[in-house]
Amino acid sequence: MLTTEQKNQFSEILESLGQTLDVSETQYNAAVRSYEAVGNWLAKEDSPLAQFNPEILPQGSFMLGTMIKPVHEKDDLDIDLVCKLTGKVPSWTQEVLKNMVGDRLKANSTYKEMLKDEGRRCWTLGYSDSANYHLDILPSIVNPGYRLILERVFSVTDIREVDALSIRITDKSSTNYKSEPNHLFWLKSNPFGYGRWFFFQATIDQKNILSLRESIQPVPKYNTNKLPLQRAVQILKRHRDIMFNGDEHKPISIIISTLAAKSYNKETNIFDALINVINSMSSHIEERYSTVHRKNIKWIPNPVNQEENFADKWVDHPKREENFFKWLAAVQNDLQSIFSQSGKGLHMVNESLSKPFGKGVSDQTIGHYSENLRRQRESGLLKMASHTGMIGNVGTNIKNHNFYGKDE
DSSP states (O other), rough: OOOOOHHHHHHHHHHHHHHSSSHHHHHHHHHHHHHHHHHHHHHSTTSTTTTOOOOEEHHHHHHHHHOOOSSSSTTTTEEEEEEEEEEEOOOOOOHHHHHHHHHHHSHHHHHHHHBBBBBSSOOOOOOTTTTTTEEEEEEEETTTHHHHHHHHHHSSSOOOGGGGGGGEETTTTTTTTTTTOOGGGSSOOOHHHHHHHHHHOOOOOOHHTTGGGGGGGGSSSOOOOOHHHHHHHHHHHHHHHHHHHOOTTSSOHHHHHHHHHHOOOSSSSSHHHHHHHHHHHHOOEEEETTTTTTTTEEOOOEEEEEEETTTHHHHHHHHHHHHHHHHOOOOOOOOHHHHHTSSSHHHHHHHHHHHHHHHHHHHHHHHHHHHHHHHHHHHHEEEEEETOOEEESEEOOOBBBBBOOOOO
């Protein structure tokens, strides 16, 4: 059993780990400028889409604040975006809307060269090797007044209105993709409702809630001050990425984020949040009878659409279910091993971090943590707990030393 001081020390180390996993401010701002430019091109006066006020908004991990660096530096960041149009020409089907967005992108010589193969739902723009990211742009339709609803729902504690944040999207696999002009019969999605639910789970006090509106702005500010749930999700995703190394059957991020958010119990430090999350995730996996499969199947409901099952692919791809539970057991064992190094020195903590999170990330994490300890010592804030010998912010002050070996 770890003491409070030991838990606090590991919370600081985990915070350093999260900061190490954050994408750089330079890369973040470059991505924002890129998709802002795309939005401006789609909305330009001579654009066939201009009358519908197209707006590009981040969704997924970019919106949730849980994006992490890829394991390999040269790999792309996958940035998920919504292209939101307010209304459309009444005769437009999903296919027409999808092609209208694609054709407008192709009308720009730069974007034409960057366009990758058309996806099932999205258009993808690949940026240069030096940028190392691509933008997945999802065409969608919303009703008038949507922006006002979005701002309101992200400004209050009450999340009962999240269904009003639903959007209608294009999906080539839909049976009515080429035939249905009424967007109310198109596939419904709710990325911003999900985001509001996630932030409701993550927030600790009113101060956090007041800052949520920033996350759904077209140009959100770079933020390194993450909530414990956000850090926990980042850490879990990195562990997943190292363990599966590109395996297509790895646990998907939406499942990790959803189960983590359901398990989170407003813990105020990352250590307690992470321990609680990994010990509780499996309890939020349901079993429901599937009329399609005529048997009970595992069900991880979308919290803003209970009929959507995030684990729906587990039936046809049982390896994904197997890998999820393998991963959960591995992350529990690996974290237990890391926390058992308490009192054995930072080099032992570093070693135990290396295998599950990568040596480079581990070295940076301990380096950042050690540098923070040095700054605290020089400012007179570093303390040592007398009964455990733990260094942190509880106990007796540790005196700073100058270059001549004398106490200051």
